[in-house]
Amino acid sequence: MDSPVLSTIFTTHEAPPMPKGHDEIRIVRSRLGYVFDILPRRWTQAKYQCGHTDQRFYRIDAYGEFVPYTPEFFEARIRCAECEVKHLHEHSIRCAYCGFSIDEGERTSLFIHSEDMTDLHQEAKIVLPEKGSPSLIGCLRPTCIDSLLSMAGTWAPDGYHSVRGTIETVIPLQEYLSLRQGVQSLG
Numbered sequence: 440m441d442s443p444v445l446s447t448i449f450t451t452h453e454a455p456p457m458p459k460g461h462d463e464i465r466i467v468r469s470r471l472g473y474v475f476d477i478l479p480r481r482w483t484q485a486k487y488q489c490g491h492t493d494q495r496f497y498r499i500d501a502y503g504e505f506v507p508y509t510p511e512f513f514e515a516r517i518r519c520a521e522c523e524v525k526h527l528h529e530h531s532i533r534c535a536y537c538g539f540s541i542d543e544g545e546r547t548s549l550f551i552h553s554e555d556m557t558d559l560h561q562e563a564k565i566v567l568p569e570k571g572s573p574s575l576i577g578c579l580r581p582t583c584i585d586s587l588l589s590m591a592g593t594w595a596p597d598g599y600h601s602v603r604g605t606i607e608t609v610i611p612l613q614e615y616l617s618l619r620q621g622v623q624s625l626g
Contacts, residue, residue, distance in 0.1 A: 464527050464540075466520045467498040467505070485516055493519035501527055501540040530596045535563035535575035535612070537583045541594050549574035549591040563612040566599050573615065 485495045496513055497520040499506045506527070518526055530543045538560040541547055549566060551574050564576045576599065577583060579590060592601040599607040 461503050462538075464499060464501045464524050466524060467500050468494075485513075487516045487519040487522070489518050489522040491519040491522065493521070497523075499523055499527065501531070502533065502538055504539050506540070506542070532564050532576060532594060532609075533560055533562045534578040534580075534583060535559045535565075536577055537580065538562070539578060539580065539583075541576065541578050543595060544593055546579055546590045546593050547599075548577050548579055550577050551575075559612060561613070564609050565612050565615045567608045567610060567615075568601070569605075569607075575612070576609070 483495055484492050486492050499508075499520065527540065527542070531540045533539065534541055535550065536559065551572055559575065566574045566576060568574070574591075576594065590602065592599055592607075594600075595606075597606065599609050601607055
């Protein structure tokens with residue numbers, strides 16, 4: 440018997456599509472905010488090391504994807520939600536292809552893009568190694584450009600740390616394109 444129920448149960452499912460990205464980092468407050476208003480503040484509020492008092496737990500939407508915080512992060516109470524948004528703006532970059540966040544300490548891959556670079560994210564960063572050609576920094580998400588690429592290094596606020604142990608120079612893609620265009624017009 441060909442049952443429509445059985446055919447839907449036994450079909451293979453593809454990976455869910457990437458969430459729709461946007462160009463901001465924002466705090467997502469709970470829809471149950473009224474519950475926090477009726478509970479005692481000592482249960483719902485916490486004092487953070489940054490000096491602010493905020494909700495004990497919060498969620499940050501970074502460019503269309505929630506930042507995966509651990510319980511240890513909230514137990515340490517390092518930064519309130521507002522300070523965490525500022526920290527992410529200062530210490531993370533965006534993948535050249537999907538535009539999602541690459542956070543401090545996160546493993547990355549490098550891409551050499553030979554086309555006109557118009558299909559890349561506007562906030563893409565490019566690595567200028569001492570030897571070799573310039574490369575774009577990308578994430579290692581399985582739903583990004585190619586999940587078979589290998590890790591080439593990690594992102595840190597002081598620069599790109601390659602697997603060779605060197606810290607490479609990183610500049611915005613737009614700056615690189617204007618430098619390259621200036622060199623081409625001179626030559």
